[in-house]
Amino acid sequence: VRVANFGSVTLSSSFLASCPLALSSALYVEQQAKPLTRQLMASDLRQIDHLGSFACRNIYHRQQARRSEHATADALDVSGFRLADGRRVSVLQGWRSETSHPWLAALLNNSCHYFGNALGPEYNAAHANHFHLGMRGQGFCF
Numbered sequence: 001v002r003v004a005n006f007g008s009v010t011l012s013s014s015f016l017a018s019c020p021l022a023l024s025s026a027l028y029v030e031q032q033a034k035p036l037t038r039q040l041m042a043s044d045l046r047q048i049d050h051l052g053s054f055a056c057r058n059i060y061h062r063q064q065a066r067r068s069e070h071a072t073a074d075a076l077d078v079s080g081f082r083l084a085d086g087r088r089v090s091v092l093q094g095w096r097s098e099t100s101h102p103w104l105a106a107l108l109n110n111s112c113h114y115f116g117n118a119l120g121p122e123y124n125a126a127h128a129n130h131f132h133l134g135m136r137g138q139g140f141c142f
Helices: 019-041 101-111
Strands: 002-006 009-016 045-052 075-083 088-090 117-119 131-134
Touching: 002 019, 009 019, 019 045, 019 075, 019 101, 019 131, 101 131
Parallel strands: 009 045
Antiparallel strands: 002 009, 045 075, 075 088, 075 131, 117 131
């Protein structure tokens, strides 16, 4: 399915998602991302910036690797957020900020209740600039 927004929270662009990814993403935004943003950033969440979801490829584009979750539109890579007060917080810069790190860490940690795996900047260098939110597995979050 094509996801264009999460109600009042817009996206940098629409994305293709499997049905489980679309549902998990919508629940996560409504039940976690919006309240955590209000609580920890004292503003409303307006937009989620992402790097995409569907890309028919192997993990890390390696020839011998298994298919990526992106090959079946079972993962979304979130690169940043825009708040109602005008702030733009990227995962790359915000992860190192005293102001936004606790919020970003809470967003990533709480995503584990909605996705099979959630990978962020502390997982490896390939995820330094985004959160990989995927449906495969159960509770693998780093």
